[in-house]
Amino acid sequence: xxxxxxxxxxxxGDQKVQLQLLPPEFLVQVARALGHGAKKYGVRNWxxxxxxxxxxxxxxxxxxxAWQDGEDLDRDSGVSHLAHVAASxxxxxxxxxxxxLVDNRPPDVKRKDRVISECCGYPIKPYPHAKTGFNxxxxxxxxxxxxxxx
Ligand SMILES: [Zn+2]
Numbered sequence: 001x002x003x004x005x006x007x008x009x010x011x012x013g014d015q016k017v018q019l020q021l022l023p024p025e026f027l028v029q030v031a032r033a034l035g036h037g038a039k040k041y042g043v044r045n046w047x048x049x050x051x052x053x054x055x056x057x058x059x060x061x062x063x064x065x066a067w068q069d070g071e072d073l074d075r076d077s078g079v080s081h082l083a084h085v086a087a088s089x090x091x092x093x094x095x096x097x098x099x100x101l102v103d104n105r106p107p108d109v110k111r112k113d114r115v116i117s118e119c120c121g122y123p124i125k126p127y128p129h130a131k132t133g134f135n136x137x138x139x140x141x142x143x144x145x146x147x148x149x150x
Contacts, residue, residue: 026086029079029080029082029083029086030083030086030087030090032077032079032080032083033077033079033080033083033084033086033087034087034090036076036077036079037087037091046091046094046095046098046100047094047095047098047100048100049100050100050101050102051091051092051095051100051101051102052102052104053092053101053102053103053104053105054104054105056088056091056092057105059084059088060084060085060088060089063081063082063084063085063088064081064085066081067081067082067085102140103125103126103135104137104140105125115145115146115147116147117136117137117138117139117143117147117149118143118147118148118149119136119138119139119141119143119149120136120137120138120139122136122137122138122139123137124136124137124143124145124147125137133145136149
């Protein structure tokens with residue numbers, strides 16, 4: 001790609017994350033949904049407590065089903081159901097980054113290369129745990145990649 005711009009910062013800027021591509025309407029609507037959540041549960045509550053994938057998956061699916069049925073706005077908040085889904089995605093991504101995400105998605109029992117946890121006999125799941133990097137898919141305690149517990 002040739003840089004034909006007269007802006008000396010353009011080439012450097014183009015290599016960074018392109019936050020200007022986020023549609024303003026998306027940001028406004030998601031901020032409305034997050035604002036509703038902040039009133040109910042506290043600002044950035046997902047930094048203070050654990051965030052379980054299944055809880056958010058259920059909420060996102062309920063919002064999507066309501067939207068599929070033709071309801072645009074959530075009755076509780078008055079905010080778009082789609083904005084609530086996007087807010088949940090934002091929280092899941094941020095919780096994974098700050099280490100509060102609990103990956104309790106159902107384990108894939110058909111995988112041949114799965115490793116079983118010593119504690120519960122349950123498939124282990126990769127998890128950004130500071131000590132081991134994995135946890136038991138059932139009790140969530142940290143386990144090593146071979147399934148042994150510390
Ligand atoms: Zn366990």
